[in-house]
Amino acid sequence: MCNNLYKPDLMEIIQVQRQTPDVKSVRVRFRDPARARAFSFRVGQFGIFSVFGAGESTFNICSSSNWKDYIEFCFRRTGRVTEALWRLERGDTIGFRGPYGNGYPVEAWEGKNLIFIGGGIAMPPIRCAVWYVLENREKYGNVTIVYGARKVADLTFASELDEWSRHARVRVIRTVDPGGETPDWKGEVGLIPHIVERSQISAANSVALVIGPPIMIKYTMPVLDRIGLRDEDIYTSLENRMKCGVGKCGRCNAGHVYVCTDGPVFTMQQLRSIPNDF
Amino acid sequence: MSAIIHESGLRTLIDGWLASGKLVAAPVEVSGRVLYQRLKSSGEAILESRERPANSIKQFLFPRHQALFRYRLNGKQVELVDSADDTREQIIVAARPCDAASLPVLDHIFNCDCKDAGFDEARQRTTVIALACNSHDEACFCTSVGLGPSSEAGADALLVDLGDSEFEVRVLTDKGRKLFEGRTEPGTREAPALEGPPRKFDAGAVRQFLANGFDNPLWGEESVGCLGCGVCTYTCPVCHCFDMVDEGNAAGGERVRNWDSCQFQMFTQHASGHNPRATQSQRQRQRIYHKFSIYPERFGALLCTGCGNCARNCPAGLGVLRLLEKIDSRVRQQHV
Numbered sequence: 219m220c221n222n223l224y225k226p227d228l229m230e231i232i233q234v235q236r237q238t239p240d241v242k243s244v245r246v247r248f249r250d251p252a253r254a255r256a257f258s259f260r261v262g263q264f265g266i267f268s269v270f271g272a273g274e275s276t277f278n279i280c281s282s283s284n285w286k287d288y289i290e291f292c293f294r295r296t297g298r299v300t301e302a303l304w305r306l307e308r309g310d311t312i313g314f315r316g317p318y319g320n321g322y323p324v325e326a327w328e329g330k331n332l333i334f335i336g337g338g339i340a341m342p343p344i345r346c347a348v349w350y351v352l353e354n355r356e357k358y359g360n361v362t363i364v365y366g367a368r369k370v371a372d373l374t375f376a377s378e379l380d381e382w383s384r385h386a387r388v389r390v391i392r393t394v395d396p397g398g399e400t401p402d403w404k405g406e407v408g409l410i411p412h413i414v415e416r417s418q419i420s421a422a423n424s425v426a427l428v429i430g431p432p433i434m435i436k437y438t439m440p441v442l443d444r445i446g447l448r449d450e451d452i453y454t455s456l457e458n459r460m461k462c463g464v465g466k467c468g469r470c471n472a473g474h475v476y477v478c479t480d481g482p483v484f485t486m487q488q489l490r491s492i493p494n495d496f
Numbered sequence: 497m498s499a500i501i502h503e504s505g506l507r508t509l510i511d512g513w514l515a516s517g518k519l520v521a522a523p524v525e526v527s528g529r530v531l532y533q534r535l536k537s538s539g540e541a542i543l544e545s546r547e548r549p550a551n552s553i554k555q556f557l558f559p560r561h562q563a564l565f566r567y568r569l570n571g572k573q574v575e576l577v578d579s580a581d582d583t584r585e586q587i588i589v590a591a592r593p594c595d596a597a598s599l600p601v602l603d604h605i606f607n608c609d610c611k612d613a614g615f616d617e618a619r620q621r622t623t624v625i626a627l628a629c630n631s632h633d634e635a636c637f638c639t640s641v642g643l644g645p646s647s648e649a650g651a652d653a654l655l656v657d658l659g660d661s662e663f664e665v666r667v668l669t670d671k672g673r674k675l676f677e678g679r680t681e682p683g684t685r686e687a688p689a690l691e692g693p694p695r696k697f698d699a700g701a702v703r704q705f706l707a708n709g710f711d712n713p714l715w716g717e718e719s720v721g722c723l724g725c726g727v728c729t730y731t732c733p734v735c736h737c738f739d740m741v742d743e744g745n746a747a748g749g750e751r752v753r754n755w756d757s758c759q760f761q762m763f764t765q766h767a768s769g770h771n772p773r774a775t776q777s778q779r780q781r782q783r784i785y786h787k788f789s790i791y792p793e794r795f796g797a798l799l800c801t802g803c804g805n806c807a808r809n810c811p812a813g814l815g816v817l818r819l820l821e822k823i824d825s826r827v828r829q830q831h832v
Binding site (some may be wrong): 222223224225226228268270271272274275284288294296297300309310311313373423432433459460461462464466467468469470471472474493495496 | 565
């Protein structure tokens with residue numbers, strides 16, 4: 219078959235980092251140098267990664283689009299493909315298709331204050347945007363990052379959170395669920411919606427990117443409404459199950475919207491106009 | 497003047513195509529039921545439109561199991577190899593108009609913006625000879641979705657049964673002309689006007705209902721009997737959802753595409769366990785929405801050819817027609 223849509227590029231794993239007891243981040247680069255040179259993506263886009271013999275899985279590209287030598291993704295060990303990924307190490311080969319999806323409207327966000335709210339494994343898709351913004355610092359206003367996990371050990375990219383908090387005009391709020399704290403925990407304790415409410419975040423000239431489990435998003439939305447953010451200024455990234463990534467296999471749609479090609483990034487205003495099928 | 501071919505002439509043609517290495521498929525009787533299958537000889541082909549085949553012709557362009565590429569594992573290195581294409585010319589004979597019409601519908605999916613090479617290549621080497629339909633049963637509803645017993649959509653030639661083992665040949669495309677050029681005789685017999693099934697619902701009314709019907713209790717009420725077996729989707733000429741998996745061993749294997757079904761619980765289940773369509777009624781609703789709202793909105797046509805296979809093959813006596821009739825009658829009664 220010529221121009222086989224489903225044939226991936228080969229990528230070499232150049233680094234694996236254990237983020238939490240069941241989450242790893244992986245740094246990969248194209249085996250074909252020409253493909254590496256030609257490749258570009260937008261933060262917020264995703265790739266379909268594969269372990270040959272185990273199959274494919276969809277992950278956000280969690281590195282900044284300014285980084286040219288490699289891309290990164292992050293996964294939780296939770297099924298057939300991610301179990302196989304868990305066993306891979308430096309030098310191994312994986313497959314990659316992409317980039318797919320629309321990505322974040324980072325141009326439209328210029329001049330705005332940015333509020334990033336993430337829960338658990340949702341840090342990677344926020345991380346790419348945070349780095350992108352910090353690398354184009356003069357174009358963006360204040361940055362507030364609220365990141366929560368069930369327990370301290372479940373926080374991904376913990377050292378980068380520290381690094382971001384040292385940047386000017388960046389506020390990092392970390393929280394863990396009640397009972398998830400350790401004796402030396404210096405962050406907040408509480409669920410994301412409560413922490414957002416308590417943190418006196420200004421909605422003035424702001425957009426928010428909220429990613430996490432459906433239940434977290436559901437209870438965070440009324441809080442953002444109360445602090446004065448409009449639905450068209452709140453973005454999220456959907457995670458519907460996908461196979462093809464190109465609008466053909468028929469499973470990722472929510473109503474007439476295909477998450478793979480129309481999304482995965484939507485505003486809350488857009489989501490309110492489609493059926494609750496995600 | 498029309499072009500006529502005798503049944504024996506058609507069978508001779510089929511045997512000629514087979515002898516020259518072409519793949520030929522047609523309705524065939526298999527263990528008491530009629531199925532589209534590849535022919536070994538023309539004698540197997542059923543060249544009259546009695547019982548509608550229980551499957552569809554999509555399998556000849558979109559096989560239920562298809563290798564996408566091969567991989568070879570060699571330590572840390574992986575080598576990808578294109579799967580060998582079947583390049584043989586393929587002819588589908590006596591396809592029902594409701595099957596031929598599936599091809600332009602599938603084109604929108606597989607041959608829009610980014611082309612699916614496997615489907616596209618199969619489409620190019622396939623010629624469809626449709627047979628106008630002179631029998632319909634209570635499950636048929638082609639006339640309710642804008643088609644009919646002698647629809648030409650998707651066909652390269654249309655045969656119309658004239659009785660006495662003669663067919664009128666209506667050539668519709670160059671591909672069709674190539675097959676029949678010099679093989680027909682001129683004739684003056686009039687093809688009978690064919691009557692399709694009565695119209696059973698108004699597709700416009702269905703769309704109107706769907707515009708605000710997502711949370712209607714009808715979905716729950718009408719899906720109670722559904723077993724979630726997926727036979728409606730597998731035998732549907734236009735259902736095209738697929739899964740991709742790896743099959744192989746420690747040395748290598750293939751990434752393959754298999755037919756999948758929106759009626760299965762795992763179809764949409766996230767790794768987290770969250771499932772947007774966790775119940776059978778949500779999955780039935782998705783199927784109707786896809787066919788009569790989502791696809792029409794994207795491509796301006798219905799994702800249904802009215803063949804009735806979903807009803808005929810359903811072990812629980814469901815299928816889209818029953819739901820569409822219910823929706824239609826609700827719209828009529830203004831009980832939306």
